Amino acid sequence: MKRSVLLILLTLFTFQIHAQENDTEEEPKDYSANVLTLDSTIKSLYSVISGEKDVERDWELFKFLFRKDAKLIAAGKNKEGELQVQYMKPADYIKNSGKWLVENGFFEKEINRVTDKFGNMAHVFSTYESFxxxxxxxxxxxxxxSIQLFYDGKRWWIVNIYWQQESKKHTIPETYLN
Incomplete structure (x- = not known):
């Protein structure tokens, strides 16, 4: 009998400690306001990758912006000077660029936007400057x-981002500047 009471008390004590530990855990952040409008989604995209040197980025927010199977596609030249595209998932982008962004500081600022919408899809040509x-x-x-987005009736999702840097050969046309 004593053994049963002791086992019950030990079990209750263990549950109480576990409940207290769970009370101190941080609740997941609510990012829903960041994706209610097309504008808030694009602003969140730029803000989450931007920050001073040694400032960690909010990668949970970054991942929250993207639809499952979304792609980030960088256009440019490889080491041999050949034109190519590199396909990444949001997790690949974090792995490939996250450390560099923090070590060097990086701000990407939108300077112009051209938006086309049809039904639940939108295409945004967003001109940026980097600092x-x-x-x-x-x-x-x-x-x-070039950002493609999908509206599911509740929020905007980034489906793809395809980007190219300006070069001497390919300057940004006036249409996509202020």
């Missing part, structure tokens, strides 16, 4: 993000 710090006066790079 190492918020205090930098001149960008070290410019380009265009």
């Amino acid at each position: 190492f710090s918020e205090d930098d006066e001149k960008p070290f790079m410019r380009g265009i993000n």
